[in-house]
Amino acid sequence: MDSAKYLASLGRGVAIIGSQWGDEGKGKLVDILASKYSTVARGTGGANAGHTIVVEGKKFVFHLLPSGILYKDNICIVGNGCVIDIETLLKEVQNLKDNNIEITNRLFVSDRAHVVFDFHKEIDGFQEDQKGDSKIGTTKRGIGPTYTDKISRSGIRIADLYNTEVLTSKLTSLLARNKKVYGFEANLDEYLVKYQSLAAEIKPFVTDTVALLHAKYNETNSAGVLFEGANATFLDIDHGTYPYVTSSNATVGGLLAGTGFPPTYMTNVIGIVKAYTTRVGAGPFVTELLDDLGEQIRAQGHEYGSTTGRPRRCGWFDAFVVKISSQINGFTELNLTKLDVLKGVGALKIATAYKLNGKNLSSLPMFDSEFENIEVEYIEMPGFDEDISNARSFEDLPLAAQNYVLKLEELVGVKIASIGVGPGRDQMIFR
Numbered sequence: 001m002d003s004a005k006y007l008a009s010l011g012r013g014v015a016i017i018g019s020q021w022g023d024e025g026k027g028k029l030v031d032i033l034a035s036k037y038s039t040v041a042r043g044t045g046g047a048n049a050g051h052t053i054v055v056e057g058k059k060f061v062f063h064l065l066p067s068g069i070l071y072k073d074n075i076c077i078v079g080n081g082c083v084i085d086i087e088t089l090l091k092e093v094q095n096l097k098d099n100n101i102e103i104t105n106r107l108f109v110s111d112r113a114h115v116v117f118d119f120h121k122e123i124d125g126f127q128e129d130q131k132g133d134s135k136i137g138t139t140k141r142g143i144g145p146t147y148t149d150k151i152s153r154s155g156i157r158i159a160d161l162y163n164t165e166v167l168t169s170k171l172t173s174l175l176a177r178n179k180k181v182y183g184f185e186a187n188l189d190e191y192l193v194k195y196q197s198l199a200a201e202i203k204p205f206v207t208d209t210v211a212l213l214h215a216k217y218n219e220t221n222s223a224g225v226l227f228e229g230a231n232a233t234f235l236d237i238d239h240g241t242y243p244y245v246t247s248s249n250a251t252v253g254g255l256l257a258g259t260g261f262p263p264t265y266m267t268n269v270i271g272i273v274k275a276y277t278t279r280v281g282a283g284p285f286v287t288e289l290l291d292d293l294g295e296q297i298r299a300q301g302h303e304y305g306s307t308t309g310r311p312r313r314c315g316w317f318d319a320f321v322v323k324i325s326s327q328i329n330g331f332t333e334l335n336l337t338k339l340d341v342l343k344g345v346g347a348l349k350i351a352t353a354y355k356l357n358g359k360n361l362s363s364l365p366m367f368d369s370e371f372e373n374i375e376v377e378y379i380e381m382p383g384f385d386e387d388i389s390n391a392r393s394f395e396d397l398p399l400a401a402q403n404y405v406l407k408l409e410e411l412v413g414v415k416i417a418s419i420g421v422g423p424g425r426d427q428m429i430f431r
Contacts, residue, residue, distance in 0.1 A: 011267025012224025018232025025337035027051030040068030043258025045230030081258020210260035244283025
């Protein structure tokens with residue numbers, strides 16, 4: 001199947017969700033699908049996300065902006081469920097302008113999204129440092145503390161920046177708390193000047209994004225809306241490997257709440273899954289390779305965080321984890337990424353089941369101590385040595401690569417509809 005036929009097969013509400021621990025390559029498929037969907041929306045997370053797109057050899061890394069912004073006619077929405085570091089947002093906007101990509105009347109930020117302040121980053125770093133050997137591996141971008149203020153009903157929203165009385169009152173309270181609890185000194189007037197100035201810069205982008213989203217969805221001849229997930233299922237605050245998770249709901253449910261889109265409108269939920277498994281920071285990872293093979297996969301896959309630059313931990317594909325991810329999100333199909341990275345690795349192992357105390361598990365363990373005692377059941381398949389970066393059909397792949405894809409599909413129970421064979425926009429096979 002070519003890309004045009006694949007795009008035509010998709011419905012009017014399409015979500016792209018990470019199925020592992022992030023960094024699966026969500027941005028690339030978003031970029032491809034954005035050629036059909038003129039409205040692209042984000043609904044969770046903040047500048048802790050990192051989506052990398054390569055177009056005509058030029059690399060773009062987005063932390064807040066939806067990847068669909070690279071199409072000059074697309075409308076891109078940053079929804080109410082996101083937390084906004086305005087300085088990061090403006091840097092990404094400037095980078096687009098420097099590359100002659102115009103965003104006037106194309107980028108919109110929810111007036112109900114919460115603001116990440118400098119003190120949130122200070123708190124994030126302080127709290128992480130206090131954990132000692134129990135560090136979670138946060139990006140220290142202030143995401144968790146911002147969501148904490150939001151949930152405690154003391155947060156500051158984008159709209160509050162334009163109401164001096166409200167902003168002054170809320171900032172006074174938060175800065176007083178920070179001084180009392182953390183010993184942080186801050187000048188109220190300096191904060192007011194800085195953030196009201198930043199607010200003036202982003203004002204052309206600020207709107208009621210729920211109303212806008214529905215207006216765009218209901219436009220005559222609209223293809224619908226493409227939703228870009230951030231982070232991944234097992235970094236979800238509820239469903240992930242707690243406490244080594246992010247502070248938002250990174251599943252499809254979070255996207256719906258974070259944009260105001262009805263679940264009955266969602267037609268396709270595409271799980272993005274790497275052909276192996278990676279994880280950044282601390283947390284359980286039972287298929288991790290702590291040897292030269294793990295180093296080889298990291299080197300071949302350029303596995304370094306796009307947000308932090310930290311080396312990613314690498315390991316075998318975990319079908320048990322991805323199957324649970326599909327249960328949570330209701331995947332209608334999978335996009336398998338980075339299959340090309342496995343060239344020359346040798347025999348390929350796939351985790352198929354977890355056992356604890358001799359019993360098969362149906363869900364992830366609750367506690368770290370249980371993960372330490374997990375017995376992983378593997379199957380092994382032949383690897384491939386051929387360069388597959390120029391493959392454009394399933395039949396172009398070597399037989400061993402085809403069989404690996406089909407086995408993953410069988411184990412997870414969801415069709416693998418597309419396969420990434422390189423970083424470029426054109427390096428994708430559609431089945």
